Amino acid sequence: MTTVSERDLPIARVYAKAMLALAEEQVQTNTLLAELSELAAYVEHDRELGDFLASPLVDAAAREEVLEKTLRGRASDLLVDALEVINRKGRLGLLRAIAQVYRAEYRELRGLVDARVTTAVPLTEELRGRLLAALARFTGRSPELSERVDPSILGGMVVEVEGKKIDSSLTTSLHDLAAALAQRGLQEIYRGALAFSA
Amino acid sequence: MRFKVDEIASVITEEIRHYRSKVDFSEVGRVLEVGDGIARVYGLSAAMAGERLDFENGASGQVFNLEESSVGVVILGDYLGVREGNEVRRTGELLSIACGDELIGRVVDPLGRPLDGKGSIDTQTRRPLEWKAPGISERQPVNQPLQTGIKAIDSMIPIGRGQRELIIGDRKTGKTAVALDTILNQKDGDVVCVYVAVGQKESTIAGLIDRLREHGALDYTIVVVASAADPAPLQYIAPYAGAALAEHFMYQDGRATLVVYDDLSKQAQSYRQLSLLLRRPPGREAYPGDVFYLHSRLLERSVKLRDEYAVVPKDTPADSRDRSLAKMHPRGVEAPLDVRPDDANGLYHRPHGRQKAEKWLGSLADREFWRVHRFPDSGGSMTALPIIETLEGEVSAYIPTNVISITDGQIYLEPDLFFAGVRPAINVGISVSRVGGNAQRKAMKKIAGSLRLDLAAFRDLEAFAQLGTELDQATQRQLDRGQRMVELLKQPQYRPYPLAEQVVSIFAGTDGLLDDLAVGDVARFEEVMLLHFRDEHPDVLDEIARSGELQDDLADRIRRVIRDFKTELEAPARKEQGDTDQEPQDQPKSGQER
Numbered sequence: 167m168t169t170v171s172e173r174d175l176p177i178a179r180v181y182a183k184a185m186l187a188l189a190e191e192q193v194q195t196n197t198l199l200a201e202l203s204e205l206a207a208y209v210e211h212d213r214e215l216g217d218f219l220a221s222p223l224v225d226a227a228a229r230e231e232v233l234e235k236t237l238r239g240r241a242s243d244l245l246v247d248a249l250e251v252i253n254r255k256g257r258l259g260l261l262r263a264i265a266q267v268y269r270a271e272y273r274e275l276r277g278l279v280d281a282r283v284t285t286a287v288p289l290t291e292e293l294r295g296r297l298l299a300a301l302a303r304f305t306g307r308s309p310e311l312s313e314r315v316d317p318s319i320l321g322g323m324v325v326e327v328e329g330k331k332i333d334s335s336l337t338t339s340l341h342d343l344a345a346a347l348a349q350r351g352l353q354e355i356y357r358g359a360l361a362f363s364a
Numbered sequence: 365m366r367f368k369v370d371e372i373a374s375v376i377t378e379e380i381r382h383y384r385s386k387v388d389f390s391e392v393g394r395v396l397e398v399g400d401g402i403a404r405v406y407g408l409s410a411a412m413a414g415e416r417l418d419f420e421n422g423a424s425g426q427v428f429n430l431e432e433s434s435v436g437v438v439i440l441g442d443y444l445g446v447r448e449g450n451e452v453r454r455t456g457e458l459l460s461i462a463c464g465d466e467l468i469g470r471v472v473d474p475l476g477r478p479l480d481g482k483g484s485i486d487t488q489t490r491r492p493l494e495w496k497a498p499g500i501s502e503r504q505p506v507n508q509p510l511q512t513g514i515k516a517i518d519s520m521i522p523i524g525r526g527q528r529e530l531i532i533g534d535r536k537t538g539k540t541a542v543a544l545d546t547i548l549n550q551k552d553g554d555v556v557c558v559y560v561a562v563g564q565k566e567s568t569i570a571g572l573i574d575r576l577r578e579h580g581a582l583d584y585t586i587v588v589v590a591s592a593a594d595p596a597p598l599q600y601i602a603p604y605a606g607a608a609l610a611e612h613f614m615y616q617d618g619r620a621t622l623v624v625y626d627d628l629s630k631q632a633q634s635y636r637q638l639s640l641l642l643r644r645p646p647g648r649e650a651y652p653g654d655v656f657y658l659h660s661r662l663l664e665r666s667v668k669l670r671d672e673y674a675v676v677p678k679d680t681p682a683d684s685r686d687r688s689l690a691k692m693h694p695r696g697v698e699a700p701l702d703v704r705p706d707d708a709n710g711l712y713h714r715p716h717g718r719q720k721a722e723k724w725l726g727s728l729a730d731r732e733f734w735r736v737h738r739f740p741d742s743g744g745s746m747t748a749l750p751i752i753e754t755l756e757g758e759v760s761a762y763i764p765t766n767v768i769s770i771t772d773g774q775i776y777l778e779p780d781l782f783f784a785g786v787r788p789a790i791n792v793g794i795s796v797s798r799v800g801g802n803a804q805r806k807a808m809k810k811i812a813g814s815l816r817l818d819l820a821a822f823r824d825l826e827a828f829a830q831l832g833t834e835l836d837q838a839t840q841r842q843l844d845r846g847q848r849m850v851e852l853l854k855q856p857q858y859r860p861y862p863l864a865e866q867v868v869s870i871f872a873g874t875d876g877l878l879d880d881l882a883v884g885d886v887a888r889f890e891e892v893m894l895l896h897f898r899d900e901h902p903d904v905l906d907e908i909a910r911s912g913e914l915q916d917d918l919a920d921r922i923r924r925v926i927r928d929f930k931t932e933l934e935a936p937a938r939k940e941q942g943d944t945d946q947e948p949q950d951q952p953k954s955g956q957e958r
Contacts, residue, residue, distance in 0.1 A: 172431045326392070329407040331451075333388035343383055350379055 178263035206265035220259030421445035463612035497664035513549030513860020519812035524803030526668025533777030549860035560606035563630030596634035614744035627751035672742035807914035822846025851886035
């Protein structure tokens with residue numbers, strides 16, 4: 167995924183917040199999230215569509231007509247209306263940034279938080295429940311797990327949440343132990359205390 | 365040889381038994397994009413500006429830009445091994461460097477890693493690279509000389525401890541040579557030297573280190589290297605690393621230090637590179653807006669720290685650093701106003717602090733139980749010799765003007781002089797030292813007081829005399845004197861002069877004792893004259909070195925010795941050569957006769 171420019175975020179935030187407030191009123195936050203994500207993914211995939219939306223060379227009225235024809239009825243009215251307003255302001259180029267901020271704002275509002283879990287074997291239902299509870303306690307929000315199985319960590323688990331990484335995997339422990347032993351060995355060699363017999 | 369496997373195994377078993385595996389908890393972000401030594405890292409929302417980060421491949425980074433959902437990081441080290449999606453860990457620490465006596469004689473990179481193959485450096489102490497410069501009350505005016513051993517500088521542009529004296533000039537004018545000679549001249553002295561090489565060729569640096577080693581200067585010198593091959597971030601932090609190394613000796617041991625930044629124009633260029641890559645707005649000559657602060661915060665760290673005295677109990681050890689002892693005397697803060705301590709902690713640290721402390725001690729009834737103590741970690745200094753390279757003598761470019769305005773004077777080296785054989789090629793007209801005069805030894809001040817202005821006047825006159833006009837006698841004399849002084853101030857590289865010899869030499873010139881010599885003979889005469897002094901009259905040199913003064917009777921004696929020596933020298937020469945060789949040399953200047 168190509169990243170959204172940092173500079174676009176402040177402007178995108180204005181539109182995203184307004185859309186979220188309206189969606190909340192009409193109880194459509196989830197629909198809008200899905201639609202926006204889909205649209206953003208489509209724009210990223212199709213460069214020509216992106217150019218059509220972003221280019222100042224395209225007349226705003228013409229663009230509105232196209233939006234009206236292609237989306238009205240197929241997507242929620244809220245999305246189409248919002249897109250037309252954004253179009254009138256000439257900001258459709260920020261569509262991906264708006265989608266990204268909308269998602270972040272939505273999750274903030276719902277108190278959701280992403281958590282990545284890596285384990286050597288698939289999580290059992292019971293373990294998943296305990297992990298979710300622990301993470302909820304740790305973050306104070308409701309965590310959404312994305313699970314990954316990686317046999318190379320041998321055992322234990324690695325959890326990444328809110329930019330923090332809690333690594334209790336066996337591989338890491340073994341690496342640390344190896345480093346500690348090597349360090350200790352170096353010390354011993356320096357002291358000349360390791361017993362060598364001639 | 366056979367070693368006991370059992371024994372090793374048991375040691376390892378014991379080690380593992382006591383090994384407590386901790387859960388590895390860290391704050392991590394991921395590399396969004398990387399290139400040209402710059403990475404943008406997503407996450408790390410708690411990272412601080414200037415914090416050190418660790419990359420997955422072992423490289424360190426420093427946080428430069430804090431943005432909404434990412435941070436801009438400069439990578440110190442191998443940035444080719446950093447990939448998109450790599451993990452980046454916070455360390456919660458600022459950049460720092462190991463420092464201490466172990467570093468002396470070593471060659472290190474700006475993060476303190478050894479480059480000289482002499483093994484790892486184990487020190488107890490580390491210092492952050494960036495350190496706030498001491499404030500007004502912690503300083504004292506520059507009052508002690510830092511002898512460079514270069515006649516032209518010590519006489520006309522004297523440098524004091526704690527001063528910042530810029531060495532500026534085009535490429536190949538001997539800037540590094542001046543700095544290097546200054547380091548060599550600290551041999552057998554109390555000054556710790558740090559040489560910071562920024563953006564130079566590795567071959568040049570290797571040669572320079574060899575010179576230092578040959579002359580025994582590595583015994584008191586640390587070399588910090590960020591060569592042209594190193595990434596820009598390392599070149600940018602190198603001067604701060606050098607300053608931190610010197611600060612350790614200054615703050616911990618109260619020692620005098622000398623730091624050479626060679627050169628700051630390259631550092632400014634690497635900082636420009638970083639800033640542009642981080643998309644900071646460019647200003648004049650595409651340098652970022654804070655390029656002045658880049659150099660001012662570095663050079664402000666140069667300081668002459670105050671000397672701290674206090675009246676302490678008599679049994680205090682001489683090396684005590686415990687400032688609370690200063691408050692022991694119950695009547696300290698109530699002492700009469702003219703001898704009262706300079707702060708509420710009972711310390712005397714303004715000028716004449718020792719005299720004041722002693723005066724007060726003398727007036728005490730219980731004085732036999734107390735004594736005046738000088739805290740040994742006070743009074744250190746850091747002298748800076750930043751070097752700036754100009755293009756075609758353009759001192760009004762951005763970086764040169766900035767650094768000129770920050771420093772306490774500049775030594776300006778000129779290619780024209782250099783190629784005319786005047787080496788060191790110092791243009792005395794526009795070289796100045798704004799504070800060093802106070803630090804100059806009395807002897808030197810006495811004989812060289814007007815030398816700089818006289819020489820500058822001579823340069824003007826010389827240009828005028830080229831026109832071939834008739835000159836009156838006074839002008840001719842001034843010209844003759846000037847030519848001989850210029851000869852006298854020439855000095856080969858790696859030959860620093862001790863103070864006493866400089867004084868004798870320059871005294872001979874300014875007193876007119878060389879006026880009757882041919883210009884071409886001055887250098888040779890000076891050499892044998894100093895040899896004569898060393899062999900026959902070492903007491904004269906010792907007296908000057910000891911007192912730093914030149915009393916009238918001593919001056920008379922030097923005058924007499926030189927006159928006698930001259931007649932001694934001329935007598936056999938006359939006999940051997942007849943007067944044939946002497947003839948053309950006696951004429952002042954053949955060009956002017958026309």
